Amino acid sequence: MRRVHLRLALLACAAAGALSALAVTAQESLLPPGFDDKPAAPVRKPQAPPRPAASSTPAPTRPGAAAVVNVQRPASSPTAQAVAVPTVQPLPGTPATAPVAAAPVAVANGLGDIDPALIDQLIASAKPRADIPPQAQRSLSRVGFFDQADGGFPAVSSHYLNGPFVAGLLSSIRGDLVSRWGHILLRRALASRLDTPVGMNGADWAALRAEVLLRMGEADAARAMVQEVDSGFYTKTLENAAMGSFLATADPVGLCPITALTAAGRSGPDWTLAKAICTAFTGGEGAPALAVLDNAMRKGVAAKIDILLAQKFAGAASQGHRAVKIEWTGVGNLTPWRTGLALATGLEPPEALRKQAGAAYAVLAVRAPMLPLAARAEAADVAAERGILSATAMVDLYSEIHALDEPDGTWGPLADTLRSAYLAAEVADRLSAIRSLWGDGSDPDRAYSRLVLTAYAAARITPSADLSGDAKGLIASMLTAGLDRNAARWASVVPAGSEAWGLIALAAPAKSTAISADTLGTFQSGDTSTGGLRSRFLLAGLMGLGRVDPATARRVSDDLKLDLARETRWTRAIDAAAASENPVLVALLAGFGMQGSGWDKMTPLHLYHIVAALRRAGLEGEARMIAAEAVARV
Numbered sequence: 001m002r003r004v005h006l007r008l009a010l011l012a013c014a015a016a017g018a019l020s021a022l023a024v025t026a027q028e029s030l031l032p033p034g035f036d037d038k039p040a041a042p043v044r045k046p047q048a049p050p051r052p053a054a055s056s057t058p059a060p061t062r063p064g065a066a067a068v069v070n071v072q073r074p075a076s077s078p079t080a081q082a083v084a085v086p087t088v089q090p091l092p093g094t095p096a097t098a099p100v101a102a103a104p105v106a107v108a109n110g111l112g113d114i115d116p117a118l119i120d121q122l123i124a125s126a127k128p129r130a131d132i133p134p135q136a137q138r139s140l141s142r143v144g145f146f147d148q149a150d151g152g153f154p155a156v157s158s159h160y161l162n163g164p165f166v167a168g169l170l171s172s173i174r175g176d177l178v179s180r181w182g183h184i185l186l187r188r189a190l191a192s193r194l195d196t197p198v199g200m201n202g203a204d205w206a207a208l209r210a211e212v213l214l215r216m217g218e219a220d221a222a223r224a225m226v227q228e229v230d231s232g233f234y235t236k237t238l239e240n241a242a243m244g245s246f247l248a249t250a251d252p253v254g255l256c257p258i259t260a261l262t263a264a265g266r267s268g269p270d271w272t273l274a275k276a277i278c279t280a281f282t283g284g285e286g287a288p289a290l291a292v293l294d295n296a297m298r299k300g301v302a303a304k305i306d307i308l309l310a311q312k313f314a315g316a317a318s319q320g321h322r323a324v325k326i327e328w329t330g331v332g333n334l335t336p337w338r339t340g341l342a343l344a345t346g347l348e349p350p351e352a353l354r355k356q357a358g359a360a361y362a363v364l365a366v367r368a369p370m371l372p373l374a375a376r377a378e379a380a381d382v383a384a385e386r387g388i389l390s391a392t393a394m395v396d397l398y399s400e401i402h403a404l405d406e407p408d409g410t411w412g413p414l415a416d417t418l419r420s421a422y423l424a425a426e427v428a429d430r431l432s433a434i435r436s437l438w439g440d441g442s443d444p445d446r447a448y449s450r451l452v453l454t455a456y457a458a459a460r461i462t463p464s465a466d467l468s469g470d471a472k473g474l475i476a477s478m479l480t481a482g483l484d485r486n487a488a489r490w491a492s493v494v495p496a497g498s499e500a501w502g503l504i505a506l507a508a509p510a511k512s513t514a515i516s517a518d519t520l521g522t523f524q525s526g527d528t529s530t531g532g533l534r535s536r537f538l539l540a541g542l543m544g545l546g547r548v549d550p551a552t553a554r555r556v557s558d559d560l561k562l563d564l565a566r567e568t569r570w571t572r573a574i575d576a577a578a579a580s581e582n583p584v585l586v587a588l589l590a591g592f593g594m595q596g597s598g599w600d601k602m603t604p605l606h607l608y609h610i611v612a613a614l615r616r617a618g619l620e621g622e623a624r625m626i627a628a629e630a631v632a633r634v
Contacts, residue, residue, distance in 0.1 A: 140202025497522025
């Protein structure tokens, strides 16, 4: 009986166990594997890591280093999430049995004991000087934007030039050149992508050229030059050139990458106002920027008109769009800041200030699209005469005026006349329109700019002996655009020894016939210029081009009392540059020698050496155009 009860008890226990197993199986956890595991027991005693294999090289230890934390992951099944257990591992070379020092307790406020000034200094020193990745940064060994493949000068032309000599030469070029073609030549040389001369920083090489371009009135070329250097590598000289370039192109926001990097610490009224403008446009914080400008007004940081213009420009970035009234009363002159900010805000300074500024304002206004076309057309006469605008650009400007529904009362009729000069059915009508555009010549600069305007219209006139009276003006007009082959077509219909003949003798692509002393004498007898300067220029140009034999040249030189054998420091320098066949150096020295307000400031000696040097350096086309321009404009 007792055995039966015992057997029943065992069966009950077995059944209970089976039911318990079934219950556990039925209540399986729905959590992902590892979430309901019991946490691992804390490690009471760190375990020494295994020694490295004999073939492995131990890592070098630093003096004073005690231990490093090695996070190890224990092996586990793929379905289980391993818990990382940090263990303190001594550096290689430390005995495995050495006691491990307790980790130091972290200070709650580790920066509290450091001088705040030191923290600011460390942050400033860690601030990057460039906002461009290293692999995208441009080299300063070659700077410029007009590549040789596009018509620029060879880059190696300046490779071995002496840096201090080039810097002194460029600093001496004031910007006003007597020759339109000389201006074009110098602009081409300055804009070319050239190697940095020996002993010169590439950023300063760009700055020197940009400053000369600014003085020449070439605002867009100057801006393109300063942008050839990455913002983080600007020098103080390039920063100054950038300030002038971006103001001249009415784009003060272009200064913002510079003010954020190298020029962050620059002082002075222009830089203070520029930084406030940049805060408004780049940080989206118009109100704080206006507050800075208001404070500058209270402190008198700059002239009132300068701050008002900055407020008006920065206000465009403010949600409040504060209205700022610009008052020019009491303003004595136009500075680069005032001109640039006025154009940037779409304002035209008062006429009295514009006239006082003269050409300095006109060369900036002509390229300002925010100004009325009439204002730009008025400035175009100055820009075309200097060489800033081409004949094509002049025609495009007048075409825009002609397309207006209600053109200006002065420039609208001129645009109609220009259209007739190109498209009139009869030659007489076209020629009459061309003469009308030339005017009476009372203003020499405007008269020459109108020759530029009609250059392609003049090329459409068929050469004829009946038109020989207009031949000189037509040929001179064609040569302003370099249409030398069109001008040479008149050689058979103009009298030998006339002014038209002289222009063709200088500008023709090739020498046609021998030039005799008698023909030059005929030219001299008809010369009405002061002191026979036109005849002297003709002989100097012909001699520089090698188009008159030495015996004839000596005979005529004696008659004109012209000494072209005299030497100066400049003549020796440009002759040496020509002998080395360096076109860049010849162009820079030629630009230096053509400085002045008019051709009456030019000497036949300078013209002879410029033309001869250009020809020897492979720039015969420019040499011919400069020589012909000298005769045409005296």
